[in-house]
Amino acid sequence: MAELSGASEDQAEDIAAFRAALSKLGEDHRRVLQVLFPRIAxxxxxxxxxxALALVAKIKAILSDPERRPQ
Incomplete structure (x- = not known):
């Protein structure tokens, strides 16, 4: 992963965990994240x-709520 060459080991683990979680999301959740990531930045x-951190916390709560997960 060339883009991680300057990242610490903890950051690399966070990025790997994020990518794994992202791959499990449904299309609707991915669309929402595509809109919100630029706002966070x-x-x-x-x-x-x-x-930014408040928005991240809201996103995390939404994505971890089992009632909001696509079936």
Whole structure:
């Protein structure tokens, strides 16, 4: 994984876990994430780390809620 050459071991593990989880998501969830990721990046670029982290927490809650998972 060339893009991980500067990443720490913990970051590499987080990225691998994210990719594994992403591969298990349904198409609807992937579309939602495609919309929200740029918003998270924009919040972070503006220095609104708290806003970005709050959005990440909301996404995590949605994705981990079994009632919202596609059947």
């Amino acid at each position: 924009a919040l972070q670029e503006r220095g609104d780390t708290d806003g």
